Amino acid sequence: MIKYVVLLRGINVGGKNTVSMEKLKLYLEELGYKNIKSYINSGNILLESDKTHKEIADQIEKVLPIKFNLDSNIVRVLILSNKDLKEIISKAPKGFGTIPTKYHSDVIFLLGVSSEEALKVFSPKEKIDRIWPGNGVIYSERLSAERTKSRLNRIIGTSVYKSMTIRNWNTATKLLKLLEEM
Secondary structure, eight states: OEEEEEEEESSSBTTBSOOOHHHHHHHHHHTTOEEEEEOTTTTEEEEEESSOHHHHHHHHHHHHHHHHTOOTTTOEEEEEEHHHHHHHHHTSOTTTTSOTTTEEEEEEEESSSOHHHHHTTOOOOTTTEEEEEOSSEEEEEEEGGGGGGOSGGGGGGSGGGGGEEEEEHHHHHHHHHHHHHO
């Protein structure tokens, strides 16, 4: 069995596409996944399976909108193994996420789009926003004291935004820790 984290995009955001993590957990058990755990109510699931990344993503992305009556246009699924997530965390820019009192740090996970393509929709504001491309991710940091002036939210209206799911650094690192403890 391989340990995976499932990142669900487009659920439990702004009161839309509401999914109970407990009901989702039960449903994933019905589908045959093992050792299922959820972390916070924003679409972070840990599980074990013998299936491939693609098989899991395809199955969940197909059945989730039907089972829970969701807008399938915004629901996307990203599957990362323990190894995948560990690499993303370890390859973060030096010092990234280490000063949470000064910076809001996020990992923007990309779903079927390259970091080069995704970077085109960003317009970081000098001295406030910083972004770095990674393998399948974009690392984003905003100066906390000036975060209302950040341009990060400008990506929301872009077509590429539908191919992104964002987790703050604390959530990303906690998911890795939980995977390793499974």
